[in-house]
Amino acid sequence: MLRLQGEMIRGGTSKCWIFDHHDVVATGVDTDTLLLAAYNAADPRQIDGVGGASSTTSKAAIVQASTKSGVDVEYAFAQVGIGDERVEWASNCGNCATAVALYAVHNGLVPLTSDSTTVRMLNINTGARLSGTIPTPGRAAPDAGTARVPGTAALGVPVLLGFEDPAGTSTGRVLPTGHALDTLTGSIGTVEVSLVDAGAPAALFEAKAFGLDGTESLGDFASTVPALTVLRRQAALAMGLAEETDPVSHAVPKVGVVARPVAYRTTDGTHVPQDEYDLAVRMVSMHAPHPAIGLTSAVAVATAAAIPGTLAHRVARQTADGTLRLGTPAGVITARAVPAAEGASPTVLLHRAARRIARAELLVPVLEGRPA
Amino acid sequence: MLRLQGEMIRGGTSKCWIFDHHDVVATGVDTDTLLLAAYNAADPRQIDGVGGASSTTSKAAIVQASTKSGVDVEYAFAQVGIGDERVEWASNCGNCATAVALYAVHNGLVPLTSDSTTVRMLNINTGARLSGTIPTPGRAAPDAGTARVPGTAALGVPVLLGFEDPAGTSTGRVLPTGHALDTLTGSIGTVEVSLVDAGAPAALFEAKAFGLDGTESLGDFASTVPALTVLRRQAALAMGLAEETDPVSHAVPKVGVVARPVAYRTTDGTHVPQDEYDLAVRMVSMHAPHPAIGLTSAVAVATAAAIPGTLAHRVARQTADGTLRLGTPAGVITARAVPAAEGASPTVLLHRAARRIARAELLVPVLEGRPA
Numbered sequence: 001m002l003r004l005q006g007e008m009i010r011g012g013t014s015k016c017w018i019f020d021h022h023d024v025v026a027t028g029v030d031t032d033t034l035l036l037a038a039y040n041a042a043d044p045r046q047i048d049g050v051g052g053a054s055s056t057t058s059k060a061a062i063v064q065a066s067t068k069s070g071v072d073v074e075y076a077f078a079q080v081g082i083g084d085e086r087v088e089w090a091s092n093c094g095n096c097a098t099a100v101a102l103y104a105v106h107n108g109l110v111p112l113t114s115d116s117t118t119v120r121m122l123n124i125n126t127g128a129r130l131s132g133t134i135p136t137p138g139r140a141a142p143d144a145g146t147a148r149v150p151g152t153a154a155l156g157v158p159v160l161l162g163f164e165d166p167a168g169t170s171t172g173r174v175l176p177t178g179h180a181l182d183t184l185t186g187s188i189g190t191v192e193v194s195l196v197d198a199g200a201p202a203a204l205f206e207a208k209a210f211g212l213d214g215t216e217s218l219g220d221f222a223s224t225v226p227a228l229t230v231l232r233r234q235a236a237l238a239m240g241l242a243e244e245t246d247p248v249s250h251a252v253p254k255v256g257v258v259a260r261p262v263a264y265r266t267t268d269g270t271h272v273p274q275d276e277y278d279l280a281v282r283m284v285s286m287h288a289p290h291p292a293i294g295l296t297s298a299v300a301v302a303t304a305a306a307i308p309g310t311l312a313h314r315v316a317r318q319t320a321d322g323t324l325r326l327g328t329p330a331g332v333i334t335a336r337a338v339p340a341a342e343g344a345s346p347t348v349l350l351h352r353a354a355r356r357i358a359r360a361e362l363l364v365p366v367l368e369g370r371p372a
Numbered sequence: 373m374l375r376l377q378g379e380m381i382r383g384g385t386s387k388c389w390i391f392d393h394h395d396v397v398a399t400g401v402d403t404d405t406l407l408l409a410a411y412n413a414a415d416p417r418q419i420d421g422v423g424g425a426s427s428t429t430s431k432a433a434i435v436q437a438s439t440k441s442g443v444d445v446e447y448a449f450a451q452v453g454i455g456d457e458r459v460e461w462a463s464n465c466g467n468c469a470t471a472v473a474l475y476a477v478h479n480g481l482v483p484l485t486s487d488s489t490t491v492r493m494l495n496i497n498t499g500a501r502l503s504g505t506i507p508t509p510g511r512a513a514p515d516a517g518t519a520r521v522p523g524t525a526a527l528g529v530p531v532l533l534g535f536e537d538p539a540g541t542s543t544g545r546v547l548p549t550g551h552a553l554d555t556l557t558g559s560i561g562t563v564e565v566s567l568v569d570a571g572a573p574a575a576l577f578e579a580k581a582f583g584l585d586g587t588e589s590l591g592d593f594a595s596t597v598p599a600l601t602v603l604r605r606q607a608a609l610a611m612g613l614a615e616e617t618d619p620v621s622h623a624v625p626k627v628g629v630v631a632r633p634v635a636y637r638t639t640d641g642t643h644v645p646q647d648e649y650d651l652a653v654r655m656v657s658m659h660a661p662h663p664a665i666g667l668t669s670a671v672a673v674a675t676a677a678a679i680p681g682t683l684a685h686r687v688a689r690q691t692a693d694g695t696l697r698l699g700t701p702a703g704v705i706t707a708r709a710v711p712a713a714e715g716a717s718p719t720v721l722l723h724r725a726a727r728r729i730a731r732a733e734l735l736v737p738v739l740e741g742r743p744a
Binding site for chain 1: 373378380382385386387412414415417418419420421422424425426428429515516523524525526527528663727728729730731732733734735737
């Protein structure tokens with residue numbers, strides 16, 4: 001039985017296992033094989049592994065100190081299959097980036113400074129650059145904090161997460177097709193879409209095209225997921241993210257609907273008045289409604305909402321100071337765009353939280369040094 | 373942030389965290405407080421803790437070496453709440469007992485013998501005595517094995533689990549009301565029931581009383597769970613397991629339906645012919661269909677099927693050699709009753725499997741030495 005060190009860290013509303021790249025290499029096992037076995041991906045309940053059997057709890061990041069200029073830590077993000085022996089390496093995860101930042105300050109991957117430490121990260125799946133700023137008073141790495149994010153009542157270490165120059169990370173262009181508005185044909189016929197690439201590539205539709213108002217509960221939104229899943233593939237082709245002959249990705253691009261703000265209730269029953277947010281959004285995570293919104297999706301939505309002609313711009317309340325309050329099923333998440341150095345798109349900042357849950361030695365049922 | 377050592381072990385079709393009693397005491401924190409925080413029980417997704425957000429993955433056992441005669445290891449089993457800040461201590465879990473046995477041979481709680489080691493266990497929730505026999509060739513504790521149980525394709529260390537003198541563990545009588553057949557009144561009116569106590573207290577109904585044939589899929593059986601939940605409370609009162617003023621337990625007694633064998637398909641699609649099992653059974657786990665059957669429930673069903681006059685006896689195919697093949701949603705589980713010492717009810721043996729998944733240091737968000 002192979003041994004592998006890892007840390008289970010909550011980043012925002014995701015539970016991520018973080019592994020050191022050198023430990024993974026030292027196993028001599030192909031990384032996909034290792035993760036599929038460690039998580040028991042073959043089982044929809046992941047009963048024989050460390051996976052949590054949901055899209056937000058079947059995630060991993062593999063990290064290492066970086067020698068690249070302006071980068072402290074590189075990480076590869078893995079979405080590990082659930083009842084599906086596949087690992088998706090095509091996307092980034094902002095919640096896991098938050099966890100990576102906390103891991104980095106605890107494991108000597110970045111020198112600590114007083115009163116806070118900024119971890120400069122490179123996501124090697126997408127080339128995205130992120131920063132995570134964590135309070136480190138007295139140059140001590142914190143385990144506890146009082147920061148909260150919508151979607152969980154749990155407290156954690158505050159992490160200010162920045163998406164640096166997010167426009168065009170995956171495709172080189174913020175509008176990969178060159179248009180703010182395209183059309184795609186799916187199971188509901190031809191529908192308008194805005195295809196954007198910022199933080200993550202995303203295909204954003206208007207909620208009303210699906211007979212929705214964009215403030216649906218998770219249960220009510222679920223019935224639209226199959227139609228969006230079909231459109232995700234069409235969007236991937238249109239954005240140049242996949243060729244016709246490639247296998248279908250369930251992770252790329254992000255897909256969801258946007259709408260004008262109207263009063264709604266969050267999943268936990270909290271009333272959100274119409275004037276307390278600027279744009280309603282319901283996103284898909286793999287094959288199910290996302291309980292909140294992925295952070296890379298939040299960056300894409302915020303970026304789209306600032307571009308005249310997109311569907312998000314059409315329905316979002318416009319603000320003067322670069323903030324955009326997104327009304328998600330879990331509550332309101334505020335993205336703030338701040339000017340960056342010349343030639344770079346604005347950095348998008350999000351206030352997040354992370355907590356180390358466990359440090360572990362995993363026993364992985366693969367033979368050492370024997371890739372499958 | 374409090375630190376606590378633990379091991380995540382799969383026992384059969386459950387994922388259990390095993391903690392050492394001395395480590396738990398050393399925290400200075402009330403055990404319920406500790407587990408609720410470690411698992412993030414308050415959250416239905418348990419996103420800030422080690423819980424797996426399902427009834428079969430939100431379990432713990434707290435173990436210690438025993439000084440009692442004929443007992444190697446005592447353990448307390450905890451069913452930790454999911455979106456519910458409560459820990460149930462009222463029941464035993466056979467799958468976790470399997471995990472406890474593997475933990476015991478790995479952590480010096482029992483001397484190893486060649487070629488196998490039997491761990492004699494006392495479940496302190498119910499007073500049940502169990503044995504777990506594990507191959508230990510060369511007095512070495514195994515991490516890997518090739519044993520399988522219905523409900524998972526994963527391989528594990530073979531554990532022969534024995535329920536010793538299981539009759540009347542919780543109430544002192546195998547038929548707590550003195551009758552093989554009782555009636556209870558629930559949401560569907562008055563219904564026949566057999567109330568038995570062996571392995572666990574259980575209330576067993578005939579499937580046809582609910583319009584079922586006992587071979588329903590998990591989805592189809594789910595609609596009957598609310599009616600059985602109401603009847604569980606009535607059964608608890610009838611069996612003397614609860615008083616009217618006690619809070620409602622969702623764990624005690626076990627509740628389910630039995631029926632004559634007919635051909636069916638398991639959850640993974642495997643066809644089970646009518647002659648390959650002896651009794652159809654569909655059990656409830658907390659608020660949902662059990663994906664297979666709890667092992668203590670299997671002991672109760674097997675015991676009931678051997679008692680003339682019970683509903684299980686009425687519909688089960690009778691066998692001559694003490695074996696009873698139970699047709700569960702996950703597949704067929706065989707229980708074998710073997711004669712025990714005089715005055716004791718037959719030991720019920722089940723072939724199970726266990727695997728250590730991870731050894732961990734948990735970071736628990738409670739203040740050290742400060743019980744809530």
